[in-house]
Amino acid sequence: MMRAAALLLLLALFAFPALAVEPSELLPDPALESRARDIGRSLRCVVCQNQSIDDSAAEVARDMRRAVRERLSAGDKDEQVFAYMVARYGDYVLLKPPFKAGTWVLWLGGPIVLIVAGGLLLIAARRRKPIPPPEPLDEEERHRLDHILRDAALRAAPQDEDFREKPHPEERPQDASRRVG
Amino acid sequence: MNRRLLFLLPLATLALMAGFFAWSLLAGRDPASIGSVLVGRPAPRLEVKALRDGEPPLTDALLRTGKPTIVNFFASWCTPCLAEHPLFTRLATRDGAVIIGVAWKNKPPEAITWLKRLGDPYKFAGADLEGRTGLDWGLSGVPETYLVDGQGIVRRHFRGPITERDVNETILPFLKGAK
Numbered sequence: 001m002m003r004a005a006a007l008l009l010l011l012a013l014f015a016f017p018a019l020a021v022e023p024s025e026l027l028p029d030p031a032l033e034s035r036a037r038d039i040g041r042s043l044r045c046v047v048c049q050n051q052s053i054d055d056s057a058a059e060v061a062r063d064m065r066r067a068v069r070e071r072l073s074a075g076d077k078d079e080q081v082f083a084y085m086v087a088r089y090g091d092y093v094l095l096k097p098p099f100k101a102g103t104w105v106l107w108l109g110g111p112i113v114l115i116v117a118g119g120l121l122l123i124a125a126r127r128r129k130p131i132p133p134p135e136p137l138d139e140e141e142r143h144r145l146d147h148i149l150r151d152a153a154l155r156a157a158p159q160d161e162d163f164r165e166k167p168h169p170e171e172r173p174q175d176a177s178r179r180v181g
Numbered sequence: 182m183n184r185r186l187l188f189l190l191p192l193a194t195l196a197l198m199a200g201f202f203a204w205s206l207l208a209g210r211d212p213a214s215i216g217s218v219l220v221g222r223p224a225p226r227l228e229v230k231a232l233r234d235g236e237p238p239l240t241d242a243l244l245r246t247g248k249p250t251i252v253n254f255f256a257s258w259c260t261p262c263l264a265e266h267p268l269f270t271r272l273a274t275r276d277g278a279v280i281i282g283v284a285w286k287n288k289p290p291e292a293i294t295w296l297k298r299l300g301d302p303y304k305f306a307g308a309d310l311e312g313r314t315g316l317d318w319g320l321s322g323v324p325e326t327y328l329v330d331g332q333g334i335v336r337r338h339f340r341g342p343i344t345e346r347d348v349n350e351t352i353l354p355f356l357k358g359a360k
Contacts, residue, residue: 046215046321059286060321063312088225088319090218 020057027069036069039081043068044095052095217319217338224252224329225317229307232284232292239307243281247331249356251280253303254315254325256287257295262324265342266299272348273302278356283307285315285323328355 021040027033040054045061053061053068064085071081085093097103137145204210219225230238244250253269255262272278282303284292289308296303309315318327321340328337328351337351 049213059312060315063316067313067316087218088316089321090216090319092215 019054020061021054021065022062025062025065025069027073032069032072035078036065036072039068039072039078040065042095043082043085044093046089046093050095215321215340217335217340219319219327219335220338222335224327224333224335225319227252227281227307227314229283229309229314232282232289232303232306232308236306239281239283239305241333243305244329245331245333246279248279249331250329251278251352252283252318252327252329253280254283254285254309254318254320254323255292256285256323257291258287259323261342263299265324265326265344266302268343268345268348269302270300272352272356273304276353276356278352279304281305281307283309283314285309285320286312328352330355 041052043053045051045053045056047058048056053064224244227241324342326339
């Protein structure tokens with residue numbers, strides 16, 4: 001049982017999403033093919049919202065993979081292949097949108113919000129007046145406080161011998177000599 | 182600064198979101214739309230062999246005749262194409278529209294049988310068996326329809342079947358207005 005579970009887990013670790021690229025599509029030149037894969041991974045299949053053309057089994061995705069390989073075989077640079085696709089399908093086809101007038105909000109929105117919100121928080125923190133330290137108690141007040149605290153403690157645990165043997169340093173009881181240790 | 186104004190912040194956020202949602206619902210915004218980069222630009226290359234036997238292949242010249250043209254990608258295996266087909270038939274017969282049909286990833290005999298059964302509204306018909314022309318036209322599937330003016334500029338790109346409303350509000354005015 002355990003062994004089967006372990007095996008299943010191990011197998012799951014080796015499960016990768018299956019590529020839709022079919023063997024018949026591959027280019028004979030491994031270098032070109034690997035470039036085609038890199039490009040295919042960053043091109044969006046136009047009928048499947050958020051899947052690359054390498055991952056998609058759609059007809060259009062297959063055509064696009066073929067076109068990528070044809071362009072590469074014809075000697076195109078990677079940028080030219082991307083430009084070829086953008087000319088037909090627009091920026092939509094790029095899984096990573098380019099930085100330009102229409103997309104700067106997308107790219108800079110997050111950092112801007114972070115900087116603005118962080119700046120506001122910082123200013124608010126600086127403006128806040130520090131809490132003044134409490135005024136020290138005078139002699140009489142300290143005395144009263146000690147009394148109150150001791151009475152409260154005695155009320156809470158009157159039967160606790162150990163507690164009673166730990167008197168306040170300023171008010172040692174008469175029988176302090178009886179203390180153990 | 183008035184601290185009470187801060188309490189309005191969540192309310193303002195809610196109002197902003199509600200406004201966005203209302204706009205999305207009412208303005209007919211389609212987040213799944215991928216748009217088209219072809220609109221306003223010269224139509225892509227049209228080099229495709231004829232669907233019907235004995236006809237010359239289609240060329241770019243068909244798109245630069247000075248008359249507006251409708252280019253429709255279809256396939257016999259495509260159900261929405263079936264749905265929009267009567268509209269093209271009517272555009273061709275009643276309104277005299279020049280319609281170029283391209284059978285996309287469709288074996289010619291099957292496309293021809295389909296057209297025989299339903300009627301053939303296409304003045305010119307091409308067969309794009311491997312989808313190469315479709316790719317050049319930024320096609321994402323079938324049916325898709327392009328309105329190309331007399332100078333060969335794409336004026337409108339419909340992804341998906343055209344509707345009665347598209348015909349009345351867009352296509353007929355285009356046919357009348359484009360030179």
